[in-house]
Amino acid sequence: MAAIPLPSSSTLLPHTKLNHPSICPLVVNTPAWTSVSGNRNAHRHFHVLTKAKTSLEPDLHAKDSVAPETVNDENDFGVVNMHHVGILCENLERSLDFYQNILGLKINEARPHDKLPYRGAWLWVGSEMIHLMELPNPDPATGRPEHGGRDRHTCIAIRDVSKLKNILDKAGIPYTLSRSGRPAIFTRDPDTNALEFTQVE
Template structure:
């Protein structure tokens, strides 16, 4: 079979001299034409076909992988939905106070927080007040404070505390200085200040943009 080049192809029948017939599977034949455009085109077509098949296989594998990942994602979302009970934001922080008027003087008159008149007070078995902190609230509740002050940090940095975001720590610092209320600036150097209310509840005020 001199002068014949066998190349991959589909199933075909080859006619040879003397009427001999050979059945070929998955091979193709073409005459060898040395250094001619025809031969180059044949070779390029074969190589192109190989690349096309390879790209098809890779694309199919990629599509299958993406489908599996999408299925896993849907399953994960379904699991998350089952455990998602609808957290929206922080609604309010409860703060105990021994004397409501004294605490209101601190939170309302000194810090400038406004009372939420829409919140009911007479339906509770104790005196209290709701104060706006942005879109959330502080709920003052007149009860004996169960937290002993002895042994706790002076100004509440390492303690149970309520953190309020403010625009200017330096202005609050001037207000506390004028009122004679002790405080501690953040030891990390960030713009934040720690203090306590009249019932020693710890408060942090952190500066935000």
């Protein structure tokens, strides 16, 4: 596979108001782009259609790797899959603008958001979720690695990295591409939380 060149000017800027291991829940996306007005930039968003499965990073794991059925019977407490990832945000509305209007994620209205002592929202990522929590973010906005793959990050599997790249370009959101040459793109949300989008078949 040919290496994907890194953009020379992809710097991560905290002012754009703009964390998972290699095995990640998947998102199957079929772009249905619509313009969202009223923002500083005209954003495009795509709707995420999904069915969850597992993606293994090819540069870290053999492509045909299979998770063992059980480690051993005594320690098998029934792991099923990743249920959700919690992401802290300073301002819920600002984060929802990014996750809904740029990434096209939909809110899971069935999840409780008024029974916790802080504001938040649950967003569908395939059959799993991201839980946005409006709490003081302990991670600094400056001094973070430029490449999100060298930072704590949440990985979402998608069908077409090039289409997401175009969406981020149109919205003026900085990103870096995978340094291993595989089809993957890294960006940050408004609180500088790193997000990886890896392409799967």
